[in-house]
Amino acid sequence: MTAENSALRTRLDRATAHLETPVAVVDLAAFDANAAALSARAAGKPIRVATKSVRVRALLDRVLRRPGWSGVMAYTLPEAIWLVRSGTTGDVLVAYPTVDRAAIAELTADPDLAAAITLMADSTEHLDVVDAVTPAGRRPEVRICLELDAAWRPAGPLHVGVRRSPVHSAAQAGALARRLVARPGFRLVAMMAYEAHIAGLGDAPPGQALRGRAIRAMQRRSLRELVHRRTAAVRAVREHAELEYVNGGGTGSVEATAADPSVTEVTAGSGLYGPTLFDAYRAWRPEPAAFFALSVVRRPAPRIATVLGGGWIASGPAEKARLPVPYLPAGLRLRADEGAGEVQTPLIGAAAEGLRTGDRVWFRHAKAGELCEHVNEVHLVDGDTAAPAPTYRGEGYAFLG
Incomplete structure (x- = not known):
C-alpha cells in the first residue's frame, strides 16, 4: 500500500x-478537487450537474455554490419538482421524457415550477401526454428541450452508442422543432445531444490494449462526425426557436464536448465521486x-x-x-x-x-x-x-x- x-x-477509519x-462516505477534499478539475476542463462553459450521479442534496448544494457550475440535470420529473420546491435549484433539465401524469399535473398547476423545469422531448407524443393531463390554455407554457441522437451510424444499420432519441439528422431535428413550436402551450427552449459512447465509455480498459485502441479510434471518428452533425442540427432548430442553451457531454467527455462551438453548456456528475468505471479513462481520472x-x-x-x-x-x-x-x-x-x-x-x-x-x-x-x-x-x-x-x-x- x-x-x-x-x-x-x-x-477514513x-x-x-x-x-x-x-457506512458510506464522501471525502470532501477529493470531491472539491474533482469539481475544480471538471470546471477547468470545461474551459469557461458552465457545467450542469447530473443529479443521478450525486443523489445527496447537501452535495448538490455544495457544487452549485462553486464557480462554473449552474443548474441541474434531473432524471425524473418528480425529482425535478422536489429539487425546485426544496430550494436546491431554479433551473432543472429533466434528462428523460416523462409520462408521469401526477407529476405533470403538479408541474402544470404551478407557474413557478413551469418556469424552472424543462421537459425532454424527441417526439410530439411527449407533448400529447402533457396536453392529455392539462390542455393548453389551462396551464402555463411548458418548457421543452429537443433531444438529438448523438450515436454514431457509420454505415447501414451499424449503430454505435446508446439507444435514445429517434431524431438523428439535422433535417429530422429541424422538422421536429417546427412541429414543437407549432403546438400551443409549449415553448422550445433547449436542445441536448448526449454522446454516451464517448462520455460514458472508458478508452483504456485494463488488460485490453487492443480494445482500448479500437475504442479510441471509434471515439475520434464519431466525435468528428457528431460535431459536424450537431452544428447543423442546432442551426436547423434555431430557424424555428431561440434556444437558451445547447447541452452535451458527460464526465468522460467534458473537455471534448466543451470544444464544440455549437454546445453552450456541458453536464457532469460522476466525476465528482470518481467511481471505478472512470479508472478506464486516459484523458482524466477523477480522484476517488x-x-x-x-x-x-x-x-x-x-x-x-x-x-x-x-x-x-x-x-x-x-x-x-x-x-x-x-x-x-x-x-x-x-x-x-x-x-x-x-x-x-x-x-x-x-x-x-x-x-x-x-x-x-x-x-x-x-x-x-x-x-x-x-x-x-x-x-x-x-x-x-x-x-x-x-x-x-x-x-x-x-x-x-
Whole structure:
C-alpha cells in the first residue's frame, strides 16, 4: 500500500470510528478537487450537474455554490419538482421524457415550477401526454428541450452508442422543432445531444490494449462526425426557436464536448465521486471521493477475510467492471466463484491474511450515485471528522427504485 493510501485509510477509519458498518462516505477534499478539475476542463462553459450521479442534496448544494457550475440535470420529473420546491435549484433539465401524469399535473398547476423545469422531448407524443393531463390554455407554457441522437451510424444499420432519441439528422431535428413550436402551450427552449459512447465509455480498459485502441479510434471518428452533425442540427432548430442553451457531454467527455462551438453548456456528475468505471479513462481520472466500508466478520481460512454484505452491483451489462472493488487496504480482491454477495463477500489477496474480525475494508462502487441507493446517509469527511448528510433514500425518495 502506498503511503498516500495508507494515510487515507487511517483518516477514513478515524473519521468514522464511532459509526457502525455499512457506512458510506464522501471525502470532501477529493470531491472539491474533482469539481475544480471538471470546471477547468470545461474551459469557461458552465457545467450542469447530473443529479443521478450525486443523489445527496447537501452535495448538490455544495457544487452549485462553486464557480462554473449552474443548474441541474434531473432524471425524473418528480425529482425535478422536489429539487425546485426544496430550494436546491431554479433551473432543472429533466434528462428523460416523462409520462408521469401526477407529476405533470403538479408541474402544470404551478407557474413557478413551469418556469424552472424543462421537459425532454424527441417526439410530439411527449407533448400529447402533457396536453392529455392539462390542455393548453389551462396551464402555463411548458418548457421543452429537443433531444438529438448523438450515436454514431457509420454505415447501414451499424449503430454505435446508446439507444435514445429517434431524431438523428439535422433535417429530422429541424422538422421536429417546427412541429414543437407549432403546438400551443409549449415553448422550445433547449436542445441536448448526449454522446454516451464517448462520455460514458472508458478508452483504456485494463488488460485490453487492443480494445482500448479500437475504442479510441471509434471515439475520434464519431466525435468528428457528431460535431459536424450537431452544428447543423442546432442551426436547423434555431430557424424555428431561440434556444437558451445547447447541452452535451458527460464526465468522460467534458473537455471534448466543451470544444464544440455549437454546445453552450456541458453536464457532469460522476466525476465528482470518481467511481471505478472512470479508472478506464486516459484523458482524466477523477480522484476517488466516494467509498463504503464493510466489516470483516469471519475468517474461513488463513488467507480469506469475509465481510458482511457487499453485493452493491452497478447497473449496465452484467460484467466484472460492474462489481464493487475492495480498495483499502490495498491488495484485496473478490473471489471469482463468489463475487460480491448480498450477505457476505469473501476477500482474498496479500492483505487478507492481515485482517482480523472487526477490521474494516473500504470499497469503491463501480458507478457514482447508485451507491446512495444502499444507504440512508453518507458521511462527509473533512480531515479527520465526518458529518452525516441524508441521501435521496434517507429523505424518503427512490425516484426509480
